[in-house]
Amino acid sequence: MAKFEYAPAPESRAVVTIAASYGLFIGGDFIEATDGSTYETINPSSEEALAEVTEAGKADVEAAVRAARAAFEGPWSRLPGTERGKYLFRIARILQERAREFAVLETLDNGKPIKESRDFDIPLAAAHFFYHAGWADKLEHAGLSGGSGQPPRPLGVVGQVIPWNFPLLMLSWKIAPALAAGNTVVLKPAQTTPLTALLFAEVCQQADLPAGVVNIITGAGETGRLLVEHPGVDKVAFTGSTQVGKAIARSIAGTRKRATLELGGKAANIVFDDAAIDEAVEGIVNGIFFNQGHVCCAGSRLLVQENVADDVIMRLKHRLQTLRVGDPLDKNTDVGAINSAAQLARIRELTEIGEAQGATRWSAPCNLPDRGFWFAPTVFTDVCQSHRIAQEEICGPVLSVLTFRTPQEAVAKANNTPYGLSAGIWTEKGSRILWMADQLRAGVVWANTFNRFDPASPFGGYKESGYGREGGRHGLEAYVTTGANR
């Protein structure tokens, strides 16, 4: 099918000013790192260097945790909840005011299409602050005490490590509930996407947030490890790979640190023969090609009922040929750049293994830019459950298609994974939706929709997709103690 021709419609970069280099945001100010090492963060769609950022070392982590502790024991924990909440409302408003700036910066640093950063990441990040702001003076009404008779109290200093797929959004999922509950935070953004977190530090300054309540330290995995293992951290919140999540769980074993871990997934998106097929195809596309498939809860395994499999796959391939892959800043772009060379290598490796193990590969025909990191939307058919592309998280625009005959078989295949983050169900039959939703061992189940998120809606996984929830009353629970008597 011929694509509609569109004239280029690039969003202007002029709205955002990127500094040549950034320090660490500790104690309310940007400061130089103690050991002074730096690295470049690049635009993954062009490989152009965007800025030089700091690699925080041991002494820097120490300084950040100390600043957070001082703020916790100082002004922050003495502040009434109502006032604390007002800071969060301010932050939400500033994020809305500067939304376009954040959207452009996110797209530059991450590679995601501007329509997603503009319409999804940034508005939802602001919504998370707005939602949690309202909790700050209502914690005793949240039903978290469980009969202990004690009001919820903050835990103290929270160490937070977030991934590169939704940089500002993940920051908001972490910082908003932590602050609402009265904690202070040290947050490390992902190595490849630090810029919106650093711009958020400016927002904290504009909001007059007391110094040290939010500290942002940049760096790679080692900086994250130093933060998580720091004895002055009372709670760890991590979103990222299951492998790193397990290492964090091990590192805090035997301590009294608490943790929430939001890890990998290999979600089944299950399409029954009575589904509205065109809607289901849109849901499949949204499920795995949203954000280049860089989504922990992506519907990366399509389970389609055998008698409609040919039809669904035909329509899916047809639809994928209309996706526009290219310049992330172009407002018509559907699929942007892969976030990093390392991630592109990982996707290539697993797709090559998929072919070697006998699955049939099909990629949407598209002209990929010469520079930057790109991967065409790809579908594997003839996939077996034992194939690595059916078992391992690829975290890219790659869909593995399997078939089933009965609902019981769909459940068995969907649950046949160590993960349990999300699942999708497509059918017009209500009783089947509810039965399937009961059977699926996953923390979020989307029925006749996919990849929906809301600050009021708890998100998180079963099994090796981690523990704890983010969002809603349940997410708040991860940031308070109620002095349980058991």
Place this chain on the structure above:
Amino acid sequence: MSPTEPGPKNGAADQRIEVRKTYKLYIGGAFPRSESGRTYEIRDSHGKFLANAALGSRKDARDAVVAARGAFGKWAGATAYNRGQVLYRVAELMEGRRAQFAAEVASAQGLTLAGADKVVSQAIDRWVWYAGWSDKIAQVLGGVNPVAGPYFNISSPEPTGVVAALAPQRCSLLGLVSVLAPIVVSGNTAVVLTSEHRPLPAITLSEVLATSDVPGGVINLITGRTAEVAPWLAAHQDVNAIDLTGAADADALVWAELEGASTENLKRVLRPAGDGVGAVEPDWSPTPDLTRIKFCLETKTVWHPKGG
């Protein structure tokens, strides 16, 4: 012997030799001996021999996990009303055996019979308390979420799966019930290592369970050395959660190592009470809060579009 003579003339004419009980494991609704063939001596609080209990092994623990996994689907799928009645029935049956429980608790913990009887009452009442929770949990912990869009969005708690538990070492019956009931009330199945030195009330409880309506495999009890068997449960890949309460006062056991081993499949862990690396057994008398129920629950959130 003359027919007029009443019996043996050994001075024990009216003394009957007691029929002692063989204390075994409780796995999958049956009472096997340890596959290892081993036993260990159980003594009362004064050091007097009471019984040879089964010395559970790694294999016994694995068999118990298989039984618990097999029982999970049906137990989790039972209605909350049904589970509540099943737990209440355990209380009913314990009431009928209270003299036996009291005697065993008294000898295990060095309590007076009156003191032990009070503890038995508390243990029975704890089943009743948790039984009543079965059909309240979802409403108290779940609910509809007001999302910003045309979607029905609801969160509800679900059991996490197979839960291993280290029963308290000191409080042999009330402590055990206080750990066990909150695991199974929501639909989880349990593999419990009983108090190492005070396991007899637990085995008597298993006899109650076997004649109650609790399906075989839902609750499995293993007697033996906590430090020997616990690491296998902590590392077991088909166990979803582990309660380390009984690490307090357990012989030669470091709970940090158990938590470390449990991370391989990211088990949900309930750490023992206490500060730092220490562990203390809590006072089991007060009415519990929801901590223990919550630790082995998952929150599932379901979305569906609304439209005319």
